[in-house]
Amino acid sequence: MPHLYQDDSLTLHTDLYQINMMQTYFELGRHKRHAVFEVFFRDLPFKNGYAVFAGLERMVDFLQKLTFSKSDIDYLRELDYPEAFLNYLENLKFSGTVRALKEGQLAFANEPLVQIEGPLAECQLVETAILNIINFQTLIATKAARIKSVIGDDPLLEFGTRRAQEMDAAIWGTRAAYIGGADATSNVRAAKMFGIPASGTHAHALIQSYGNDYDGFKAYAMTHKNCVFLVDTYDTLSSGVPAAIKVAREFGDQIQFQGVRIDSGDMAYISKKVRQQLDDAGFTDAKIYASNDLDESTILSLKMQKAKIDVWGVGTKLITAYDQPALGAVYKLVSIEDEQGKMRDTIKISSNAEKVSTPGKKQVWRITRASDGKSEGDYITFDGERPDLADEIYMFHPTYTYINKNVTDYQAKALLVDVFKSGKLVYSLPDLQDIKAFAKENLFELWDEYKRDLNPQPYPVDLSQDLWNHKMRLISKVRTQVSQQKLN
Ligand SMILES: Nc1ncnc2c1ncn2[C@@H]1O[C@H](COP(=O)(O)OP(=O)(O)OP(=O)(O)O)[C@@H](O)[C@H]1O
Numbered sequence: 451m452p453h454l455y456q457d458d459s460l461t462l463h464t465d466l467y468q469i470n471m472m473q474t475y476f477e478l479g480r481h482k483r484h485a486v487f488e489v490f491f492r493d494l495p496f497k498n499g500y501a502v503f504a505g506l507e508r509m510v511d512f513l514q515k516l517t518f519s520k521s522d523i524d525y526l527r528e529l530d531y532p533e534a535f536l537n538y539l540e541n542l543k544f545s546g547t548v549r550a551l552k553e554g555q556l557a558f559a560n561e562p563l564v565q566i567e568g569p570l571a572e573c574q575l576v577e578t579a580i581l582n583i584i585n586f587q588t589l590i591a592t593k594a595a596r597i598k599s600v601i602g603d604d605p606l607l608e609f610g611t612r613r614a615q616e617m618d619a620a621i622w623g624t625r626a627a628y629i630g631g632a633d634a635t636s637n638v639r640a641a642k643m644f645g646i647p648a649s650g651t652h653a654h655a656l657i658q659s660y661g662n663d664y665d666g667f668k669a670y671a672m673t674h675k676n677c678v679f680l681v682d683t684y685d686t687l688s689s690g691v692p693a694a695i696k697v698a699r700e701f702g703d704q705i706q707f708q709g710v711r712i713d714s715g716d717m718a719y720i721s722k723k724v725r726q727q728l729d730d731a732g733f734t735d736a737k738i739y740a741s742n743d744l745d746e747s748t749i750l751s752l753k754m755q756k757a758k759i760d761v762w763g764v765g766t767k768l769i770t771a772y773d774q775p776a777l778g779a780v781y782k783l784v785s786i787e788d789e790q791g792k793m794r795d796t797i798k799i800s801s802n803a804e805k806v807s808t809p810g811k812k813q814v815w816r817i818t819r820a821s822d823g824k825s826e827g828d829y830i831t832f833d834g835e836r837p838d839l840a841d842e843i844y845m846f847h848p849t850y851t852y853i854n855k856n857v858t859d860y861q862a863k864a865l866l867v868d869v870f871k872s873g874k875l876v877y878s879l880p881d882l883q884d885i886k887a888f889a890k891e892n893l894f895e896l897w898d899e900y901k902r903d904l905n906p907q908p909y910p911v912d913l914s915q916d917l918w919n920h921k922m923r924l925i926s927k928v929r930t931q932v933s934q935q936k937l938n
Pocket residue numbers: 713714715716717718719741742743744748751752755
């Protein structure tokens with residue numbers, strides 16, 4: 451086992467280079483300069499049309515508890531950081547201001563999801579953990595939403611813990627999956643911690659230990675009221691389902707025969723046969739559960755084949771975000787206090803147009819039509835611009851500016867909400883059930899074209915005219931400065 455410290459903290463859950471930069475800032479008297487960083491991703495995960503933002507609650511907890519413990523400082527001393535710097539770290543608490551999307555909010559590429567401002571060194575320290583949390587949880591919430599979008603109203607059970615990237619990922623991934631669309635989880639600890647419905651059937655081992663389906667189901671029925679029997683251990687149609695029916699008949703009202711689970715084979719063919727067998731036996735209410743490497747494409751295919759599946763158990767491909775292991779959200783400096791105490795907006799230029807950052811402290815607005823609440827797109831402004839008070843806005847594509855429209859009769863909703871003000875938590879964290887309901891509600895705002903799993907239309911994320919002008923000015927200013935710079 452690794453060293454376990456009595457005073458373990460998550461504060462060192464950062465990359466060494468953050469501490470190194472903090473040291474530079476500290477020793478050169480720059481650590482208290484006011485800075486603004488923003489978190490955003492450049493590409494939506496899974497080629498989906500939207501992402502479901504998740505991770506805020508854990509991020510808040512992390513920031514609230516941000517202090518270097520004695521053993522943290524001792525460890526940094528071993529790494530040879532100077533005493534004056536260690537003294538500074540010893541007294542450090544998060545004193546910054548944070549705005550973020552609410553959990554469950556729909557998010558799109560190139561818009562700020564989280565905005566952290568405060569003393570430069572503090573903002574730098576927290577980058578790694580914030581990205582770690584937001585990237586993972588947003589990824590899993592989005593994957594769950596994709597899966598749920600093909601499942602519709604049928605229950606989606608999250609079964610992934612055994613295949614997750616270790617324990618933390620199973621726990622927080624389960625929470626994120628619940629926000630995005632899962633209805634219950636097999637992970638008992640996650641269910642207990644977050645108030646997620648716990649759900650489960652039984653494994654093949656139970657049947658194997660009794661040697662046949664009938665004895666296995668009977669044993670389970672003797673010890674449980676609610677029964678879902680796993681019918682594919684030996685032969686689903688000739689043994690599993692007939693044995694489940696026999697036990698259900700024998701136990702009658704003593705149990706609630708909820709249904710059967712199939713976990714192998716051609717699930718379209720088998721589920722139809724199973725449905726027939728259950729119906730013929732009079733168990734028309736018994737549900738058919740399915741699991742086995744399911745994801746949105748196999749589920750969609752099974753739906754198209756009219757598989758008779760009522761409840762979907764999804765593990766590996768959900769909890770590991772199988773087809774895309776990471777979301778690439780980044781944390782970029784957008785504004786910094788200069789020598790004169792004035793804020794100076796910063797930009798990062800790249801030969802790749804998509805990678806040029808948008809300078810300045812911003813706000814994101816969701817523009818919806820007043821008539822039906824459908825979204826026209828997102829509109830990024832300088833903080834302080836008020837599109838919600840205007841009668842008309844001009845929305846244009848930030849690269850292909852000839853794609854544009856004037857929007858009237860709209861509502862503009864500011865998406866970044868206050869979370870911390872000067873280190874003090876000012877946001878009351880919603881209940882998980884409310885977050886889940888909020889995520890579902892948000893989807894109603896999106897046109898179906900943006901929601902389809904395959905090749906969705908790109909959702910407009912536009913800059914206000916002022917912000918766009920500012921970005922263009924800064925690009926040419928920085929280019930001029932770089933070309934005039936004499937390095938030798
Ligand atoms: N009718 C179907 N249409 C499309 N995909 C299906 C259908 N039936 C099953 N599948 C999927 O095909 C894959 C079959 O995988 P696999 O060959 O591992 O299963 P199996 O051999 O039936 O069971 P086991 O897991 O015991 O090896 C799974 O991902 C399953 O979800």
